Amino acid sequence: MSHQNMKSAIFGNSYVICVISIVLILVSLAECREPSSIKLNSFDYHAINCRKHNAVLTDFGAVGDGKTLNTKAFNSAITNLSQYANDGGAQLIVPPGKWLTGSFNLTSHFTLFLQKGAVILASQDESEWPKLSFLPSYGREKDAPDGRFSSLIFGTNLTDVVITGNNGTIDGQGSTWWDKFQKKQLKITRPYMIEIMYSDQIQISNLTLINSPNWFVHPIYSSNIIINRLTILAPVDVPNTDGIDPDSCTNVLIEDNYIVSGDDCIAIKSGLDGYGIKVGKPSQKIIVRRLTCISPKSAMVALGSEMSGGIQDIRIEDITAINTESAVRIKTAVGRGAYVKDIFVKGMNLNTMKYVFWMTGAYKSHAENGFDPKALPKISGINYRDIIAKNVTIAGQLDGISNDPFTGICISNVTIEMSAQKNNLPWNCTDVSGVASNAVPKPCDMLPEKKIECPFPTDKLPIENVQFKTCNFQS
Ligand SMILES: *[C@@H]1O[C@H](CO)[C@@H](O)[C@H](O)[C@H]1NC(C)=O
Ligand SMILES: *[C@@H]1O[C@H](CO)[C@@H](O)[C@H](O)[C@H]1NC(C)=O
Numbered sequence: 001m002s003h004q005n006m007k008s009a010i011f012g013n014s015y016v017i018c019v020i021s022i023v024l025i026l027v028s029l030a031e032c033r034e035p036s037s038i039k040l041n042s043f044d045y046h047a048i049n050c051r052k053h054n055a056v057l058t059d060f061g062a063v064g065d066g067k068t069l070n071t072k073a074f075n076s077a078i079t080n081l082s083q084y085a086n087d088g089g090a091q092l093i094v095p096p097g098k099w100l101t102g103s104f105n106l107t108s109h110f111t112l113f114l115q116k117g118a119v120i121l122a123s124q125d126e127s128e129w130p131k132l133s134f135l136p137s138y139g140r141e142k143d144a145p146d147g148r149f150s151s152l153i154f155g156t157n158l159t160d161v162v163i164t165g166n167n168g169t170i171d172g173q174g175s176t177w178w179d180k181f182q183k184k185q186l187k188i189t190r191p192y193m194i195e196i197m198y199s200d201q202i203q204i205s206n207l208t209l210i211n212s213p214n215w216f217v218h219p220i221y222s223s224n225i226i227i228n229r230l231t232i233l234a235p236v237d238v239p240n241t242d243g244i245d246p247d248s249c250t251n252v253l254i255e256d257n258y259i260v261s262g263d264d265c266i267a268i269k270s271g272l273d274g275y276g277i278k279v280g281k282p283s284q285k286i287i288v289r290r291l292t293c294i295s296p297k298s299a300m301v302a303l304g305s306e307m308s309g310g311i312q313d314i315r316i317e318d319i320t321a322i323n324t325e326s327a328v329r330i331k332t333a334v335g336r337g338a339y340v341k342d343i344f345v346k347g348m349n350l351n352t353m354k355y356v357f358w359m360t361g362a363y364k365s366h367a368e369n370g371f372d373p374k375a376l377p378k379i380s381g382i383n384y385r386d387i388i389a390k391n392v393t394i395a396g397q398l399d400g401i402s403n404d405p406f407t408g409i410c411i412s413n414v415t416i417e418m419s420a421q422k423n424n425l426p427w428n429c430t431d432v433s434g435v436a437s438n439a440v441p442k443p444c445d446m447l448p449e450k451k452i453e454c455p456f457p458t459d460k461l462p463i464e465n466v467q468f469k470t471c472n473f474q475s
């Protein structure tokens with residue numbers, strides 16, 4: 001570049017910068033004149049669908065003082081908005097405040113949006129919770145014999161539902177429920193926080209969920225589900241507070257979640273014993289990635305123990321566990337029937353674990369009416385690779401079922417640093433077969449060394465191709 005050209009380039013640039021500065025000043029002056037409320041109540045967000053109609057919870061008489069019960073307001077708001085299902089759908093805004101409520105039901109083509117500072121508080125009064133009949137793939141409930149409470153946010157037979165927000169909070173106020181459960185005072189099974197049944201196209205994202213009475217998020221008999229950017233928090237010593245439990249679901253994407261729980265961070269299920277076999281709905285085509293989990297008493301991802309509709313094509317990638325009992329665990333039992341197959345795990349970073357690999361063929365719980373001893377689960381094609389683990393007590397406890405071994409186990413590129421309190425036997429295997437490659441410490445003899453990189457699918461599942469829309473909301 002000649003000296004002259006350089007000079008004009010510099011002048012040119014400073015001219016451009018000057019014009020930009022003037023424009024910026026004009027824009028900020030213009031902004032100053034706008035009432036600030038307009039700015040506060042306008043925002044963009046990403047969702048599977050945007051909505052034509054909007055309403056605010058307060059339009060329906062809700063009071064956000066943390067004391068007034070708003071069950072009627074939620075139900076009448078959603079009933080009112082359900083009329084727009086075939087006219088562009090509707091969105092219910094939950095503004096900042098503390099909104100005490102019992103259970104309410106969702107509708108189709110609907111978005112529940114929790115603004116920043118909005119807290120939905122679950123009522124601890126049992127009369128605010130309708131009773132539901134048993135889930136067909138489970139028969140009776142395990143908590144209590146007389147049925148189950150509807151979840152705080154419940155939906156059945158729906159299409160196109162979004163539950164999201166600017167990191168608003170849903171607080172299950174679980175303490176009284178955990179207490180009653182531990183004192184065996186419940187006749188009806190504790191409610192979940194969010195349960196969606198027989199539904200299609202579901203998004204649950206950008207929220208903080210705390211202290212659920214029971215499991216947090218339970219999609220069942222549903223498909224095309226995206227669950228992302230959730231912060232899920234429960235004390236690590238309270239019962240059954242599983243984070244996300246896809247149950248007999250197909251095409252599920254679970255990504256970028258942070259979960260601290262007293263039970264499994266994620267548990268993939270499909271029904272119990274004869275009930276699950278009869279319903280026969282598998283959990284399949286499920287992705288779990290970029291999860292961080294803390295669960296000292298349970299698994300980062302459990303497969304089962306209820307798996308009687310089958311579990312297959314599960315892809316788990318890039319996940320982190322800290323102070324967690326086990327990583328990706330398989331739990332099953334004689335009587336479950338069905339299968340767990342084509343499981344792929346790639347990229348785990350683990351710190352302070354009891355077990356890195358744990359498979360159990362004799363999990364204790366059964367349906368109340370017993371089980372068929374001939375219904376043997378088939379466990380095969382279980383692939384793990386690229387794992388770093390520190391401070392581990394037991395590298396692998398792999399227990400298949402006699403006469404029904406777990407087959408096709410593949411473990412490659414694994415480095416496990418054992419803790420000072422390590423077990424004398426880092427690997428302990430019965431009734432399993434497979435291969436291992438480049439794993440330290442050396443696996444049990446049932447997994448002989450073979451130079452191999454365990455497979456991980458390279459194709460995309462349909463749920464990965466869903467395009468988010470940019471939705472704008474202005475009040
Ligand atoms: C969730 O957060 C991400 C990252 O901040 C943002 O891109 C996305 O629009 C948010 N989604 C919703 C529904 O607010
Ligand atoms: C509910 O829906 C009707 C239209 O059917 C509308 O007129 C009414 O204002 C809505 N909102 C409330 C708060 O009832």
Ligand SMILES: *[C@@H]1O[C@H](CO)[C@@H](O)[C@H](O)[C@H]1NC(C)=O
Pocket residue numbers: 075103104105130131132150154156
């Ligand atoms: C929600 O729907 C279920 C099933 O249709 C019903 O039993 C329950 O009473 C409803 N809950 C409310 C709060 O209306």
Ligand SMILES: *[C@@H]1O[C@H](CO)[C@@H](O)[C@H](O)[C@H]1NC(C)=O
Pocket residue numbers: 156157198
């Ligand atoms: C919901 O769908 C299931 C399965 O298709 C069906 O058995 C049930 O009757 C439906 N319930 C309602 C309330 O439509």
Ligand SMILES: *[C@@H]1O[C@H](CO)[C@@H](O)[C@H](O)[C@H]1NC(C)=O
Pocket residue numbers: 167207208231
């Ligand atoms: C959402 O809120 C939780 C709890 O306050 C916080 O830990 C988390 O970092 C927040 N997430 C985002 C994306 O702001």
Ligand SMILES: *[C@@H]1O[C@H](CO)[C@@H](O)[C@H](O)[C@H]1NC(C)=O
Pocket residue numbers: 347348385386387388413
């Ligand atoms: C082995 O796993 C580590 C992560 O744990 C990864 O960084 C590395 O690339 C893997 N090596 C091979 C050869 O795949």
Ligand SMILES: *[C@@H]1O[C@H](CO)[C@@H](O)[C@H](O)[C@H]1NC(C)=O
Pocket residue numbers: 352353391393419421
């Ligand atoms: C290692 O694990 C033990 C539990 O097995 C725990 O008490 C200890 O704090 C952990 N150490 C580190 C350095 O994380």
Ligand SMILES: *[C@@H]1O[C@H](CO)[C@@H](O)[C@H](O)[C@H]1NC(C)=O
Pocket residue numbers: 399423424425428429430
């Ligand atoms: C090995 O596993 C079996 C159960 O399959 C158990 O009974 C035994 O105690 C274990 N051994 C060690 C040393 O942990």
